[in-house]
Amino acid sequence: MDETNITLVKYKSGLGVPGIMGPKPESAVEITTAPDGKTAKVVKTKFEENGREESKKESQMTSEGVVSVLAQVENLQKIPMQSAPGIPDVFGKNTVVIVRKGKEVLWAYTPGSGGCCSGCGAHEEEEQQVTANVANEHKEQFSSIVDSLSEAANSSFSSK
Secondary structure, rough: OOOOEEEEEOOOOOOOOEEOOOOOOOEEEEEEEEOOOOEEEEEEEEEEEOOEEEEEEEEOHHHHHHHHHHHHHHHHHOOOOOOOOOOOOOOOOEEEEEEEOEEEEEEEOOOOOOOOOHHHHHHHHHHHHHHHHHOOHHHHHHHHHHHHHHHHHHHHOOOO
8 A cells, every 4th residue: 555645835825826936835744644554754844934944843643643634635535626727726725735645646736826927917817717616615625624634734743
């Protein structure tokens, strides 16, 4: 059985907004389950204002935490992936999520964060349509899942 890796990167703001400067990360959480699915390693990273790594902590997640995380991964996979290039942050959480099993990407949400863009205004209509096509139910589910994954990661540090 392959390990499952869940990566959450929280940005201060600006995720999916075109511009010269990309968004700056605030924090990252990486949860990697053991191949047997009974434990997981959790790595939390905080970033400085300039985007450089400030601190990194590691912890182990209990089997109960892993069960919760894997259930959230299953829930996440029920939400349609938003993969159009340059899409705005349609879920509104300023958070990138990538889930892998082994080397295979099971689910990913990585809104285009811009960089320099010529004719950016030409994409506004397309962006509005992508945003309109995301059901409020999916936005709420995404928000709840991201919160649950973050909470599970945080609890692995507080249980020590």
